[in-house]
Amino acid sequence: MAFAPNFPPVEPHICVNGGLEAIAFYEKAFGAENTFKQLAEDGKRILHANLSLFGGSIMLHDEFPEYKNQGGENDVMSPNTRGGASVALNINLNKPADVDAAVERAVRAGATLIMPIEDTFWNARYGRIRDPFGHVWAFNAALEAPAGE
Structure with missing residues (x-):
């Protein structure tokens, strides 16, 4: 099964209540770039938007x-x-x-820390936030392997 050219094989499509505000939040909190935005007929809601962030993309409406x-x-x-x-x-x-920096930036922008950043038993630096629109974001980076492994 082939996927459409120029699109990733898996791309989250999230629903928010307050699309314009969500785009502004993701730009501030994550450094997202709005690559496409189409308003609904009411001129107030997002019918479809694409955001580029962290080397990937999400769709939003x-x-x-x-x-x-x-x-x-x-x-x-x-x-x-x-x-x-x-x-x-x-x-x-x-x-x-990078985990610490990303989580701290998101919290400064208005996200809520729901799992404090820690070095985990699975050998990663990890933390979770909830954005003002209810979506949960987990940030993860591998720790260096202990000496001798």
């Missing part, structure tokens, strides 16, 4: 409660509307110090 799936349900809601995130977006960084 606002909630549209007026649209239902074939079963008559609205199955595309933000984590804040659902009552929590069901997935974490994992960011693999090059150096352990």
